[in-house]
Every structure is written in structure tokens, then in C-alpha cells.
Amino acid sequence: MVMAKTVILGAGYGGMATAVALEKSHQPFTIINKHEYHYFTTLLHEPAGGRNQFENYSVPLRDVLHRAESEILVASVNALRPQENKVVTDSGEVDYEYLVIALGNAPEYFGIPGMQDNALVLRSLDTARQVHEHIENTFKSWQEDHDDTRLRILVGGAGLTGIELCGELAEWMPELAADYNLPLEKIELINLEAAPSILPMLDEGLREEARRVLESKGVQLRTGTAITKVNPNQVELKTGETIDAKTIIWTGGVRANPLIKEAGFEVDPKGRAKVNEFCQSVDYENVFVIGDSAWFTGEDGKPLPPTGQAAEQMGSLVADNLIALQNGGSMQAFHFNNRGTLASLGAEVGVGSVKGIPAKGVSAALLKEATKVKYLWHLGGLRMLSEKRGQFKRKG
Known part of the structure; x- marks a missing residue:
């Protein structure tokens, strides 16, 4: 059994911020991550949409964490046992004195039938590659049967991920048309959003500017259009309309990793573990939870949204609080700097x-x-x- 004083679960923005800060302070830790690299989650739309090569969007963990006492365990986390101070991985159990949960998120399908089985998602380097290769192969196959549904892409969700992906795809379409001798005028890129507007985190003027730019690039933005069911190569809408497409991508929301709820933590409706002002679990004082895994109530009384900048800031603060705890100091409260x-x-x-x-x-x-x-x-x-x-x- 591996013994570790501080264990960090996940090498996303939050987990890496914790690890980097601990290493700079010469504090030993073990970071457990499914891959041997850290990838830039907020930029996945770029390689998915053909802007650049996939290898440019990741960094080997050992290129960042250099010290011998900084242990990297490449493994999948299978279960959390906070009552026993253990983490179960596919490489065995890991004990800890302090735990930092930074497991990222899982797609939120909102109970839409068929969405999970029939839509692609954009949440990791691997899924970004799947999106890219699927579109390329689907477009390439148009020459075989001239099935125009191969040239129609549906993107569900008009938040940051969905809109940025549409922007990248719109610029990639002319390249694909030229590469595979496709009729550019037949290519359709449709964004479907149940809410009345796109990019709800921005003010109305900026939303309208985003709409103008995307529509000028050929993107069809359909707000107030809820998806009620997804069949193979088809979506059903609340209006009763159906749209056939060989590419369906879902970017409509995220929730916390299900392992958190399964472990018995107090969670919100999105499965995020409730934390106090120090990003410390309200259930276990030796467990800290950050990023998309954390149910943190901001100064406005609302849960902090899952963003990369929030995760990074939480990670840095938790590193400071861990050091303070181990040295008999006082922890600092988290204040999000938006x-x-x-x-x-x-x-x-x-x-x-x-x-x-x-x-x-x-x-x-x-x-x-x-x-x-x-x-x-x-x-x-x-x-x-x-x-x-x-x-x-x-x-x-």
C-alpha cells in the first residue's frame, strides 16, 4: 500500500495549481491522474476545430513537477473512502493524511433521452480528438454517397464551450471543403440552445456582437430551441421538429464527478461537495475540494460557477492552507477574483x-x-x- 501525506486527485487547473505551489514550497505530495500529462481544458475547442495539432495542448506532468519528492501516480480513481483516509485506484489503494479532490467534471445530460449514447462531447483531449476525427471522416465520406446529412453539424449548448467550438468549426469548414472537394454551400453548422440567448455570462451587447460574428461565418444560431431526444444521427426538438445530422455534439452543461456523491459527501444538485470558506469539506476537515468538484458559495450567495480561473485560484489557496495546517498556522478564506x-x-x-x-x-x-x-x-x-x-x- 502506497503511503502519502498529501494526495491530490486530478491534474486539471485546480490540481496543478495546488501541486505547483506545494512543490515551490518543498512540500511532498502525490498527484494521481488518469494521464501522464496536463491538458488545457478551456482550449479544447481549438484542436477539435482544426486550429492546431493536439500535442500542443498538453504538457507532461514531469515537465512541470520536477522534484523527486513530488510523486506522480498515473492511475484512474475508482472510489473515495474518506472515513478510512483512503483512495482506491486501478493501481491499488493510497492512504493520505490530507486529500485534495480536483476531479474535474462529467457531462450533464439533463435527462435528455439518447443524448449520452448518441452525441459526442468535448471534455478531454481524447474527446476533442474524437470530435475532430469524426467530423473529418464524416465529411470525407460524402463523396461515397452524397448524403448531405454528413455535412450537417449540430452543436447543443450556447455557453462558452459551445460558442467557442462553433467559432473554430466555422473557420475549419472551408478548409475541409477544399481538402475533400465538398460543396461549401451545403455545409451546415447549427447551434441549438434552449435558453433565449447565447453566452449568458456576458452582457447583451457582447452577446449580440458574438451572434453577428458567428452568423457572418455561416453559423446558424437557434436559441429558445430545446432538444428533447437524441436518436442515432437525429435530434428531436420541443417544437416537434426533427433534424438529421451525422455529427451531434453536446456542450450543454457539466456536473461533478459521480465518485464524490458515491463517497457520501454532502453535495448540491450537480454533485459538488459542499466546502467552507477555506475550500475544506464540511464533512471531513482533512479533505479539501476545489474547482468543478466544489460547492462553494460566493460572496453573492450563489454557487461559484465551474471555470478554469476559479479552479486555479482555489488550488493555489488550498496549497497555502495545507502548508499552514502542517506548520500550525492559520488558514485563509477563499475570495474569488473574477x-x-x-x-x-x-x-x-x-x-x-x-x-x-x-x-x-x-x-x-x-x-x-x-x-x-x-x-x-x-x-x-x-x-x-x-x-x-x-x-x-x-x-x-
Whole structure:
């Protein structure tokens, strides 16, 4: 049985922020992750939509965590046993004194029949690759039967992920048409959203600008259009309409990893474990929960939404609190610093706001690129920035 004082579950934005901060303070830990790499979750729409090569969007864990006392265990977490201070993985059990749960999320299907079985999702590097390859292979096959449903892509959900994916796909379609001698005028990219508007986290003016840009790129935005059922190669809508398509992608929401609820933690309706102001589980004082796994109530009284910046900030704070606990110090409360939201609408334009200041067009796209640079710096300093920053430009 492996013994570890501090165990971190997951190497997403939150888990990596904790690990990097602990390593800088020379604190030993074990990080358990399904893959031997960390990938940039908030950028998955880029390689899925053909902007760049997939290998540019991940970093080997050992390239970030260098110290010998920083143990990396590549394994899948199968169960949490907080009553016993154990984590069960497919490589065996791991004991801990302190646990940081940063397991990320799972798709939220809202009980829509057939959605899980018949739609692609965008939640990992592997699923992004599946989306990309599926579209490419489906379009390529059009020459065999001239079935126009092969050239129709449905994207469910008009939040950040769905809209950014549509922006990337819209720019990729002309390339695919040229590569496989396809009729560009027959390619359809349709976004379906049950809510009355897209990008609900942005103000109305920015939403309208995003709509204008996407529609100018050929995206059909259908708001107020709920999907009620998904069949193989077909969606049924609340209006009674059906739409046939060989590519159906769901980006309509996320919930916490089901292992948290199964372990008996107090959870909210999305399965997130309730935490106190220190990001500490209300059920177990030696367990911290961050990112998409955490039910944290913000200063406005509302649960903090699942974002990369929230996970990263939580991870850094938890590292400080772990160090304080082990040294007899006082923990600090978490206060989310909302830096804003930026949505790319392709490689060169975007919309969003930074610290309450709206941005659109090229300036928003440049700000989005700046967030990538900032994250690379936080993750691995100058060396990481030098290696990665030039790899996010559109290929070609």
C-alpha cells in the first residue's frame, strides 16, 4: 500500500495549481491522474476545430513537477473512502493524511433521452480528438454517397464551450471543403440552445456582437430551441421538429464527478461537495475540494460557477492552507477574483470583458491569447512559456 501525506486527485487547473505551489514550497505530495500529462481544458475547442495539432495542448506532468519528492501516480480513481483516509485506484489503494479532490467534471445530460449514447462531447483531449476525427471522416465520406446529412453539424449548448467550438468549426469548414472537394454551400453548422440567448455570462451587447460574428461565418444560431431526444444521427426538438445530422455534439452543461456523491459527501444538485470558506469539506476537515468538484458559495450567495480561473485560484489557496495546517498556522478564506470572461469566435476575433471592461473583435482575441501566456507562465515559468507560446497559432 502506497503511503502519502498529501494526495491530490486530478491534474486539471485546480490540481496543478495546488501541486505547483506545494512543490515551490518543498512540500511532498502525490498527484494521481488518469494521464501522464496536463491538458488545457478551456482550449479544447481549438484542436477539435482544426486550429492546431493536439500535442500542443498538453504538457507532461514531469515537465512541470520536477522534484523527486513530488510523486506522480498515473492511475484512474475508482472510489473515495474518506472515513478510512483512503483512495482506491486501478493501481491499488493510497492512504493520505490530507486529500485534495480536483476531479474535474462529467457531462450533464439533463435527462435528455439518447443524448449520452448518441452525441459526442468535448471534455478531454481524447474527446476533442474524437470530435475532430469524426467530423473529418464524416465529411470525407460524402463523396461515397452524397448524403448531405454528413455535412450537417449540430452543436447543443450556447455557453462558452459551445460558442467557442462553433467559432473554430466555422473557420475549419472551408478548409475541409477544399481538402475533400465538398460543396461549401451545403455545409451546415447549427447551434441549438434552449435558453433565449447565447453566452449568458456576458452582457447583451457582447452577446449580440458574438451572434453577428458567428452568423457572418455561416453559423446558424437557434436559441429558445430545446432538444428533447437524441436518436442515432437525429435530434428531436420541443417544437416537434426533427433534424438529421451525422455529427451531434453536446456542450450543454457539466456536473461533478459521480465518485464524490458515491463517497457520501454532502453535495448540491450537480454533485459538488459542499466546502467552507477555506475550500475544506464540511464533512471531513482533512479533505479539501476545489474547482468543478466544489460547492462553494460566493460572496453573492450563489454557487461559484465551474471555470478554469476559479479552479486555479482555489488550488493555489488550498496549497497555502495545507502548508499552514502542517506548520500550525492559520488558514485563509477563499475570495474569488473574477478577472472576467473571454470567448474566442475563431482564431482572430472574440468577445468578452476583463475586470468589467468590455472587449470585442481583434482586441478580445489578443486578450484571450494573453491569458494563455499568463497561464503558461504560472504553470512552468519562462521555460514553459518559451516552449509553448508559439504553438497556438492557426496552422497553415
